[in-house]
Every structure is written in structure tokens, then in C-alpha cells.
Amino acid sequence: MRRFLAVAAAALTVVAAAVALPATPALALDDGLARTPPMGFNDWNAFGCDVNEQLIKQTADLFVSEGLRDAGYRYVNIDDCWALKERDAATGRLLPDPVKFPDGIAGTAAYVHTKGLKLGIYGDAGTNTCAGYPGSLGHEALDARTFADWGVDYLKYDNCYNQSDGTQAEYIRRYTAMRDALRATGRPIVFEICEWGTTQPWTWGADVGHLWRTTGDISDNWPSLKSIIAQNVGLSAYAGPGHWNDPDMLEIGNGGMTATEYRTHMSMWAMMAAPLIIGTDLRSAPAETLAILTNRDVIGIDQDRLGAQGRVVSDSGGLLVLDKPLASGEHAIALYNSTDTLATVGVAASATGLPRASAYRLRYVWSGAVTQAARTIETAVPAHGTVVYRVRPVGDPRPLAPSVTVAGSMGTAVPGAGIPLTTTITNRGAGAIGDVRVKVTGPAGWTATAASASRRSLATDASFATSWTVTAPAGTAAGSYPVTISASYVWGGRHRQTSASTLGVNVVNAPPGGRLHLSTVRAAAVSGSVFYDQNSAGNLISIGDHVYVRGIGTLAPASLSYYLGGSCSSLVSDISGGTLEVYADDTLVAAGSSGTLTAALSGATWLRLVTAGTGEADWAQPVLTCGSAGPGDPVLPSSRTLFSFESGTDGFGIANADGGGSVEQSPAFATDGSAGLLVHTPVNGNWFGPALPSPFDLSGAHALKFDMRTSGLGSVGEFAVQVGDAYTWCQGGQWTWTNPGGSRTVTRSFDEIGCPAGVTLDPADIRAVWVFLNTGGDVWIDNIRAE
Template sequence: MRNRGRPVAALVSSLALVWSFLALPAAAQAAPPAPAATPPMGFNNWNAFGCDVSERLIKETADVLVSSGLKDAGYQYVNIDDCWSLRERGPDGRLVPDPAKFPGGIAGVADYVHDKGLKLGIYGDAGTKTCAGYPGSLGHEELDAQTWADWGVDYLKYDNCNNQSDGSQEDYIRRYTAMRQALDKTGRVIVYSICEWGTSQPWTWAKGVGHLWRTTGDISDNWASLRSIIRQNAPLAPYAGPGHWNDPDMMEIGNGGMTATEYRTHLSMWAMMAAPLIIGTDLRAASAETLSILGNRALIAIDQDRLGVQGAVVSDGNGLMVLDKPLANGDRAIALYNSTDTLATVSVATGLTGLRPAGAYRLTDVWSGAETQVKSTISAGVPAHGTVVYRVRPLRDPAGVAPAVAVGAELGTVVPGPTGGGTLTTTVTNRGVGAIRDVSVAANVPEGWTATPTPSPERARLATDATLRTTWRLDVPAGTPAGHYPIDITASYRWGPRHRPATTSSQIIATVVTAPEDGRRHLSTISPVTSANATGPVETDQSNGGALENDGNLITIAGHVHQRGLGTTTGSELRYYLGGRCSRLVTDVGVDDEAQGGPATFTVYADDTAAATSGPVAAGEAPKPLTADLTGAAWLRLVADSPTPGTHADWATPILTCGDVPDDSPTLPESQTLFSFESGTDGFTIANPGDGGTVAPSPLFHTQGANGLAVSTPVAGNWFGRTLAAPVDLSGRTMLKFDLKAGDVGTVGEIAVQVGESFTWCQGGLWTWTNPHSSRTVTERFDQISCPVGVTLDRSDIRAVWVFLNTGGEVLIDDIRAE
């Protein structure tokens, strides 16, 4: 046989090279990278767009990932979430992309994304239908996995709605393992994201099944949600590692519900927790600030570090947390996290971290790039809701590196006027090796304010770990509006043998309080000046369920349900500034039905005088009414106490009266009830007759009047509501609400409206989950409700209102309303 092309000698040489390569030990051969060896990075459309997903959106997002530099920073997955398919499978049983949304099909989108050097993700559900009611994959695992593989999909987010589950961990393992096996059978590498909301503690079983697993419920674009998720995910460090990651959900950075400081905390803590970095904002319209936060390569390097260790919690108390994460090059990443509402000095001794002993340490701030040195304590003044992250390594010669100087401050409430003002305390602490000299501190207050220091805000010399403490008297002009005002604290000093000048600054936010305006209002609509609680946060318009935000039920005392109130535990105190302008507080008090305990004693203080007290109230006892005379009081205090702190203690429907108003004046904010079910079902029907469901009046649950509505829900869910007899004008209203109590299997709650003569369907997409036998108010802001392109949600022309319920059990609802 003639050898064509290369000489025989060259061919023999090549074969020898191939044979020698094959003969190498397996470890010496270049193996393909393992899936999700570092936490996945990319984009998902849900947080910003909900069901409004399309081929155009995905392609344009891929373009921006490339043009913005985010692809080069490590973001590679472009993930499609729910609502991408038709409502029914095709004749062959396969999932069918919606041709209106994806005219080129998913395979065409995959080709486009791959050509950009990116990867494509898709969404599925381990139930009969997705959370938005599209076909689920339960019982179709192999067919769907092969379909996605054939299309070129690289990533699967696998949700948990309509799951037919008995609630056992064994069922969760079975359903999610079925898809794992189906993906393996395709032969295609597909990163597998388990999205069962942490329900079955997947961190204890999902390693080897999924590459990442959700540890919490859905994130929302607000500080309370972010703080709660950090608290839930941070302790799970032992369960994470290369190829198996704790997933605290997609990022909200850039969506507008939080401050830049909070968004920096978002990325900082996700990176420290080795979390997947999945962008959830419209990158096509992202601001330079948003792109700068998302593209912080120093933080991304910490998240993507090949060692693959989630940062461990070193200390956690009083809202301050320190995380320590080892890095592959021997550095440590140290995060100082402040979840409180004011500037705080967060510190950790180097000996409590994994740093090896040294005479000094170099700190590199991953946000500013500044380099400083410390002797034995890492410390910083961290703004409210902020996080400082350092890369830290031992330092042999600290003489040429500036010392770390922590500037802190404390400030109580500020009241305008000659008899008010406030007290500011500042601290300057030298943490570096060697003394600093000519130390002075200045407080830059808003125009018109004055800050008078005592003692002198100067010190000639400040040794290592020494502190300069200064107290300032603040005077604030009368008439200053209530609000938040920044005060910059700047320390100036000289350091090193050459006496180099340097400054360090922190910012504290002064809270100016003024008395409430005239009127009768629900106390839960007024923010307390201070709030202390024995267990978790004080909850607004719900009970205190436990340690996390928004984990309670509707306030329920001896079977009576309240829409408004404050959920506390015994061992709590709330303070409100009244300024001598309020006359009365009326409230019911009692121990919540959700958790037996007590007894609890409730006391209302007008300044330091007890204006009303309940005496001991036992669990199961009917609520006790309290009326407190607050005439002339500057401060209102609510105290719940008992011999056993932690009893769930409710202030139910507290109404504060201020100014000269009649007793029968309306209570603010006013609600406009749309459906109350007092005379029957109010004509409720189902939007999709083929999907099933029934309604009937019921006295078993009511938050207004004596009756509610019992809804028998289909497993996959349906919309319940009706067309209104005449258009309703909801101009001036900002949100829609309804109250519900779930049965044995829990439910998703959602709200939609139809508007205009065409009865256009507009929907929010929040899909609020309520656990079995739990209750809550489902809320949808009008600015969260999306209409089809070209349609404006005209609040003056509401034609129909619908609520979505699912999971195949009975759900009780009442009082569908606008506020």
C-alpha cells in the first residue's frame, strides 16, 4: 500500500509519539476539566425579566457579555429560565420551544451563544409542570435530557414546582437522581443545578447528583432578603467544594432595589461563600457602576480560586460576621461583614484565622486596591450593610507599607431643634506595626449642623492597637426633615520613619427623626427608631416565625387572624419618636398560635411611664385590648417580656393617633377591597377550565368579615378570579394583596390583572411560596407587574383580577385588595 502525504519515517515517528503518550500514567495526561470545578458564572433572565424571555434577549445578552468584558472576567453561561416552551408537548412527546419567543429554536440560540465562546443554559422542573405552568419533566427525564443535549445545552436549572412529592428526603433524592442519570446517558457534559430551595437539605445528599444546589428560597431585590440568605448559606461551608457548590440563588446586582454598598456586599459575600455568580439584571441597560461591581476581578478570583473552599465563619455576633477563605497561592481572603443599620468596627485577631504566624501581615483591599499592614488584628470601619474584603499574606518588612487604621463611629438618634441634637462618638485605632503620629480626627457634618468635640480630637502619638476616642455634640437646625444624612469621619496622621502623611475615612449615616404627621395609622407602617428582639428580627404584619426575616405567618391569636401588626418575641423592645404630638395607641396583644409558650406581659411606655400593661397573657388566651394615653410623650416604647424569653408575642392591629383627628377618621394606609367573599364566592371562576379547580365559601379562614374562600387547587395550578362587572380605577394604589392559608401541601401564590378594552393579561411573576398549614399576605406591586410589549398597565382601567394557586390541596383565601 502506498503511503500518501507524509514520508514513512515521519509517520512512524508520529505513531511512536502517540504510543508514548498513551503509555503515560493517567495523571500525566491532560484530562478535560471537570464540570463546575469552580462555581459557575453567567447570566439568567428570571430576576429581571420573569416570563418575558426571548431569543432576542438571550442573543443580545450574549453580545453584551462579550463587549463589556464580563466574558473575559469569567462569566460564560447564558441561561434561559421558565416560560421558554409551549404549554403542551409536541406529538412526539418532546418539549417544543415557543416559536414566537424563539423563532430559531433553542438549538439556533445555542449555536449563536457557542459562536461567541459562551455556553447555553436551559430550565426544567422535577414536577408535572414548571412554576409558571409549562410542561415539567417528571416522568420524562430521559426524553427531555436527550432533547436538551441534542440542542447543545450546557447547563440545566432544575426546579421543584408541582412535584407530586410526599415531602420525604427520599423522594427528593429519587426525582433529582432520575435527571442526573438521564443527563449522564446523553453523553454530553451538562452542569446540573438542583433548585429545590433547600427544602430537603440537599447539601447533605446532593454531592455526586448535582454540581450545585439551592440552599434557600428565592432571593428578592431588597436588603432583608439578601441578609437572610447570607445567614442561611454562610454556615454550610463544609458541604462545598470543586464540582459541588452551595447555591444561595442568582444575583440581584443592578436591579435597583438595593444601594451600591449592598450590591457590593452581595458580590463580596457570594465570592467568599464560593457561590455561583449568576447575573440577574438586564445587562443591555446596566450602568457603569453595575458593570464595575459585577466585573471586580479581584473578587471573582476569590470566588473562582481553584482550591474551591467556601469561606468559614470565624465569628458571628451582634450582626457582625467574619469569614476566612484559604486561597491556592497561600493567601487568605478575610471578609468583615456588617449587617447592622449603622457603621460598625469589625475586627478579627489573625490568630483566629488560618493565617500562619508572622510579625506582620499585608492587607490588599479588593474593592479599592489599597495596601496596608497590620500586626495582629484585622479591623475596619465597615458601613451599614457593607463588607470589606482583604487578601492577606504574611509580611516580612512592614516598614514601607502604610499601617491599617480603623475609623469607627457611634451615633444615636438625632432630633432637630434647640432641645434635641445628638451625640457622636468617633474612634481611631492604629492596627499597624509601629506608632502613628500627629493624629487628628474631623467630622464633616451636613451644612447648617455643628459638631463640637470633647475632649480634643488630636493625639501626638498612637501606638499599635491604641485608640483615640472623641465625643461630639451635634446640633441640628429646627425644621430639618426626617431622613438619613451622611457624616464623614476622617483621621489624619503621619506614619513611618519618613513621617508620610495619610488619611483614613469612614461614613456614618445620621438618622434624623421627626414626629409622625397628623392622622390615625397602623403602627406597622412606621419604622421604629430602635428595635431589639430575643429571636430573629421584629416582623412587620406577620408573626415572628424564628431567626430569619419573613419566616412567620399572619398574626393569629386564639384563632383570630390580623392583617396588621408587629411580630416579636418576649425579651423585645421597640422605640418610636413621637415628639409630643401623639395622643393614643390602641392594640390587641397576645401569644401567637404558631408556637406555644408564655405567658407574655405587654407594656406600653410613654417616655418612662407605663401607660398600659396587659399583665400575663397565656398561650391560647384571647387577645387583650390595650389603650395607652401618649399625650405629651416624646417617645413610645413597646416592651414584651416573660420569665422565658423567646415566646412569640404579637402586637395585633396597633393603631397610633397623632394630632387633632376624630376617632372615626380612616386608618392609614387605606385599603380598597375588591373581593371579600362575605356573600358567597363573589363569582370566582377559573381562567383555564381544562386545568381544573373549584371554589366554595368558607368560614374557616377570614381576615375581613366572617367568611373567606376555599379553593380546591389542581396539582399544576390554575388562575382563580373573574372579570369585574365594571372597570375599576386603582389610580393612586401601589400594590395588590390577598391573604391565604395553605392546606396540607402548601401552595404558590401569584397575582395577575387584565387591563383595557382588549383585556390584556399582565402578570407579576413572583410566585410566592407558602408552606403547608402556614399563612401569609401575598403582595404584588404594580411596578412589578409586566404587560406584553406595547401595552401599558393602566391602573385606571382594571378589567379583571386573578390569583394563582397550586399543588393539589385546599387553600383558603380572603380579602383581595388594593393599597
């Protein structure tokens, strides 16, 4: 769902914040706009409500100076929080915030236009925007005229406070009203439908907008990216010139993913013909980020005038192949690996739309390297990686290097113990390769040995495998380590070349002594769908009336393996659903489907949890006891309860007296004791908390947490603290959303809570703790704690 925002000023003023088969689109909006997917910038992912005229103008300048305009980026888009909270009393028009936009939106648009760029604005198909500013429901004609008068070129139209009955017809009515209003202005304005995929807009959006969101909001992490790819990738039949599936904006450069994952982000958006809307602070973007965003080959695939979204050719076991025909006659072929280890991904050329040929030329878009393949387009793809080739038939492949796949598989490494590694070299090129030599290299101090690692020759589509023993030195810390497999070979009778792949090898150590929440212990291996500290629906695990803040949710079949090294004595967990089994090494030591499960683990090297059967099953608050720990020892990581609401409201009130809201003790939701706090939230939200009689000293803690459950409206949750003698307000900015009727733990590390310039957050001097809640419904919270 859409994220919400709030900003606290010194006076604590708060601003809230099975796919159907395609029908032939009507294309009534085929007006010549967005013939290729829009490219540009939006401030939301990096800045939230902290948008202003200076940021937009600086971004426009950077589009020019950093080559983004030349690469095809055109739209500089303003998201939520640009307006005043009230419309003009005389005219009813929306008003830009004069502090944020002293030149107004019109002045900002004029500046952006001088750079050869276009300006976008944000609105909402409800009574309010997601951050609580005026929406356009019932004001469509006036707002569209206002946007056009300002010189706006793009409208992102959101879906908060929509007053809808939930039917597809009602959604179509609201968005069509703005489509017609925009058309009536006579100004060409690209129209983005942002209703989060709620009513399958891909089935009706081509008649209403130029692009439509197919998913909820993206987040800057791998699980979010992986999930959104899975939701959008099968919608190729609905996309084309002037009407595009939109899996949300780019997170590239925001720091939550690896370079490999960001290249996957860019690659898959291009293959899916998705809009490329930058969501990072370009003022501080490093060269690596700009290189990903401006890769001409990848952009060319996204912007290809044929307008085809890549078609799924194969999808199995987390490995996906997409085929996207290009106007040049070439095909872009993407080999995507969503698994957590190096994997070979490939497809027969005959299974794609490529014409029949004796060989094919492959150009890797991220490096420019050119190879040739006879019948199979294949490579070893790193975990979370994507390899994209531009492919076309080639009459004479002999001048081109052959495509050679260098693959390997290796289990979890225990320091000091030899672990088997199998390497496989496959020649996919037309013509044999000779004098093949394989080498394995690990970090300093690692060893790799094999009985034989060479082959005289390999014919087309032939492979050979080598068994190795790889050893990490004793004392190696737990973590992921690179082990590189390289193959040197001769092709064309005289050219020697080397191809390589890198495995991320998981090194495990025995757990430290103590009683440990198992959800915080690093698993050596995971299979199936596994969710930490939540169930498969994304809520806190509940069994009967008991709500648990720690646990492991699963969808059967699933399993988790942990290296114990003989140092642990027992596992105790409440369980619910399916058949849950505990193995010590290969021996079944406990099993059940409900109640409390106790497993003896003394002397076991490995612990394995198995969820058998089908459906949802939960391990609730599993505690692993290791070393000399006893039943009375605290469970780690430990936390300090700040407010538990066992004796009342703990002094909670509201920060903004004019904002509304109230609190009362309630037994309806409790994660610590038998009672929590029921908060009646105002539509635009408020901050709830107490005036502390004396400061909290939270030295040694790294984060604040609270648990929440929502009513039928959902809510955001956020932390703020006041520090020092001046009671300076320091605030988080991530605004965690909880779905209607859902529950979760909201967590903010102290590093994520920002203070004004010149102020440092001192955990030893916390003068007040506040939580933000909104949407006008009831929200229950409990167990506000430091961990």
C-alpha cells in the same frame, strides 16, 4: 420555595405557573467539570417567563462586548417556560416553544457556542416544572438525550410537582436518576440540584451533582440576602472543586438593594465559593452594576483553584468574619456587618489560618488600596456592608500605610436637638502614627462640635475617643443622613493620610395627626427579631379566630422605640404571647400577655414597646392616636374594600374557561367581616375575578392587596387588571409564594403592574380585577382592596 409564573395573552390563556456534621463525600461525580464555581447568567430573576431566543443571544453578545466572558463568565442559562405545554406525541420528546425559540434550543446553543460560551437549560425532577410545563420525572433518559443532542452544557434541575414522600432517600433517587441519564449521554453537562435545601443536599449532593441549592429562592431585598447568607455561610466543610454549595443566583443590578448591599452580595458569594450566576438584564445594566460583576479581585477569590469555601472565624451580634485560604498562599478575610449601623469588625491574625508574622499586607479588593496591620485585621464596616482583604505576611511593613480604624456611634437624631456622637480612632498598623486630627461632617446645615479632637501620637493597637455633639437643623425631614468621620494622621514620619467612615444617622419626626397603624410608622430604633404585618413564621397574625392584616410580630426579647414628641395620646393593641410592655418615656404604662392593651401616652416624648421573656409574641393591629384624632376617625393608611365576599362570591369566576377551577363562599378564612372566598385551584393555575358592571375609579390609590391562606400545597398569588375600552390586560410579575398552610397579604403597587407597549394603566378606569392562584389545592382569599 420556588416562584411560579403565569402569562396572560389577549384571549386570557393562562400558563401556570442545626446543620448536620459533614460526612466524607463519595465524589462519584468527580468528572472534571465545575472545578471552580460555575459563572454565567440565568434569565429568571429579571425576566421570569419572558425568555426567548433573542434575549439569550443578546446576552451572549454582551458577555463578549462588556468583558464578562474575559472575566470568567461562561454559561448563558435558560430557565423555566422555554417549552411547549405538551411533549411530542410521536416521540415523547420535550419541544421548544417555536415562537420563543424559532431556531430551537439547538440553534440557540450553536449561536452561544460561536461566542466561546456554553448554554444551560432548565428541567424539573417532578411531573411539571414550577410554571406548569412538562417535567422530567419518569422521562430522565429521554430528556437527558434530548438536552445532549441540542448541545446543552448545563442543567438546572428543579423540584416542583415532585410526587415525593418527603424522605431524603426519595430525593436522592430522583436526582440520581437524572445524574445517571446525563452521564449515559457521554456529553459533559454540569448538573445543578435545585431542591431548595429541603433534604440537606450538601450531605449527599457531591455524589450526584456539581452544585446544589442550599436555600429557598433569593429575592432582591436586604432581608432575603441577609437570611440566605446566614443559611449558607456555615456549610464550608461540604464545598470543594466539582461540588459547591449554591445560595442561589445574583440579584445585583435589579434595583431592590443599595450599591453597598450589592457589593456585599458579590463579596459574600465569592467568600462562600458560590456559583456566580448573573440575574439582571445586561442590556440595560449601568456601569456600576457591571463594575461589581466584573471585579477581577473578587472573582479571583471565588474562582481560586484551591476551591475552599470561607470558614466562619467569628459570628456575634450580626458581625461576621470569614477566612478563605487561597492557592497563592494568601488568605481572603471578609469583615461582614449585617446590622443597621456602622460597626467595627475585626479579627486577630492568629485566629485565622494566616502564618505567624510581624505584620501583614492588606489589599482591599473593592478599591485596590494597600495597608499593613501588625496583629489585628480590622475596619469600620458600613451598615449591610462587607470589607474583603487579600492578606499575606510582609517582612518590612514600613513602606506601607498603616491600617487605621475610624469608628463612631450615634443615636437617633431629633431636629434641633443636640445628639451625642462618640468617635474612636485606632491604629492597627505596625509603628506609631502622629498628629492625629479628627473631623466630623454632616449634610449642609448640620453642626458638629467637640472639646478636643486631636492626639499627638497613637502607638500600635492604641485608640482614642472623642465626644461630639451633632445637631440636625430644625425642620429636617425624617430619613437616614450621612455623617462622615475622618481622621488625618502622619505615618512613616512624613506621609500624611486621611481615613474616613460614614454613619447613616436616623432622623425622626413626630408622627402626623390621626389614628395610625403602628406597623406603618417609622421606628427610631429596633432590637431583636421584629416582623411587620406578619408573625415570626411569616404568616398573618392570628389570635383565636381573628386574622389581622396589620401588626408587629416579635421573637422575644425584642423592642421598638418611636419618637412621639409629646404629640400622641394613646396606643391600643390586641396582644398574644409572652409578656408585652408599653413604656411612655421610661415609665411602664401598660403590660400583659393576652387580650387588648391600652396605653395612655399624653405628653410622652418616646414610646417603647418591649417583648420580654422568650418565644413568639404579637402586637395585633396596634393603633397609635396622635394630634386631635378621636376614636371614630379612620385608621391610616386607609383602604377601600373592592370585594369582601360577605354576601356570596361577588361574581367571581375564571378567566380561562379551559383552565379549570371553581369558587364558593367560606367562613373558614376572613380578614374583613365573617366570610371569604374558597378557591379550588387547578394544578396549572387560573385567574379568578368578576366582570365588573361598571369601572372602578381607584384614583388616589397606589396599590392593590388581597389576603390569602393556603392548604397543604401552598400557592402563588398575583394581580392583573383590565383597563380601557379595549379591556387591555395588565399584569404583575412577582408571583408571591405562600407556603403550605401559610397566610399572607399579596401587594402590588400600580407601578409593578405592567401593560403592553403603548398602554398606560389608569387607576381611574379599572374594568376588571383578577387574582392568580395555582398548585391544585384549596386557597382561601379575602378583602381584595385598594390602598
